[in-house]
Amino acid sequence: MEEAKGVVKHVVLVKFKEETTSDRIDELMKGCANLVTLIEPMKSCHWGKDVSIKNLHQGFTHIFESTFESMEGVAEYGTHPAHVEFAKLFLSHVDKFLIFDYKPTTLRC
Numbered sequence: 001m002e003e004a005k006g007v008v009k010h011v012v013l014v015k016f017k018e019e020t021t022s023d024r025i026d027e028l029m030k031g032c033a034n035l036v037t038l039i040e041p042m043k044s045c046h047w048g049k050d051v052s053i054k055n056l057h058q059g060f061t062h063i064f065e066s067t068f069e070s071m072e073g074v075a076e077y078g079t080h081p082a083h084v085e086f087a088k089l090f091l092s093h094v095d096k097f098l099i100f101d102y103k104p105t106t107l108r109c
Contacts, residue, residue, distance in 0.1 A: 006103055008068045010077070013060040013098040020093040025062065028090055032064050038082040041073030042066055060098065074101055 016025055033045045044067045050057045068074045077083055091097075 005070055008071055008074055009102050009104055010066040010068060010074055011100045011102070012064040013100075014062045014064070015059045015095045015097070016061065016093055017095045024093060028093060029062070029064075031086055032090070035077075035082060035086060036066075039077050039080045041068050041070075041076045043068060059096070071101070 029047045032047060036042050036045050045064065046066075047062065047064045049062050050060065066077075068077065
């Protein structure tokens, strides 16, 4: 499966429920980052809050971006017990989310 080889970025856009406090969101962000230490195929995790002045986020306020060495790594992550447990907690605070996996390409100008 040639398409499965190579670095894959796993992006999650999130709109948290209104009642989810900023302290709770910070805890959830740290919990997501901790998965890197628990799940071998997950190589890194970055997160942040939308800071754009254009207001085009369609209600999504936060982003989580993880890096994997392959699509097989993403699949292993998705079924890993630590991720499954974290996802249950995380999703209980989420109003809506969008997931996008892609293979990064560098454009040469």
